Amino acid sequence: MKTPPPFSKVIAFGPYEGALSDAINHFKFQGIRRLSKPLGELLAQCALPVTDGIIPVPLTKRSLRTRGFNQALLLSRVVARKHRVPLLWDHLVKIRETPPQIGLSAQERLRNVKNVFEVQGDMNSMRLLLVDDVMTTGATVTECARVLLQAGAKDVTVLTLARAGGT
DSSP states (O other), rough: OOOSSSEEEEEEEEEEEEEHHHHHHHHHSSGGGGGHHHHHHHHTTTTTOOHHHHHHHEOOOHHHHSSSSSSHHHHHHHHHHHTOOOOOSSSEEOSSSSOOOOOOHHHHHHHHHTTTTTOOOOOOOOEEEEEEEEEEESSSHHHHHHHHHHHTOOOEEEEEEOOOOTT
């Protein structure tokens, strides 16, 4: 029997294909930061549950230096502002560098992100919205949600621009 994920549900704006995939790739890999506002506004249009805080999936300091920005944080800022929800940008940190998830199997992805996230402080029964750009197998958001719940979060809902791989 398969273990259920630690998050309560996933809200995705759309499938990772076509114009949405192109826009995300331009934003994330070609560094076109101005796409953060329109892409964030797409996310903000989604029907969101009542939430006490928004948490972007973090990057390590090295990855942040390399890319120059955290795409999940930029998207989260737009959603937080639009819905008037606190942005808890520094409560979840990635403490260890990992190889890219691209090209890894689902099992390899899970192993790749195991124990690489850490929560700063107590989540005090908070209902959280965990934001990322793309969800493929769910390995990253699963591990993030697991540590957030361990730190006292009451509930974690995942919000992502796109879902890939038919998941």
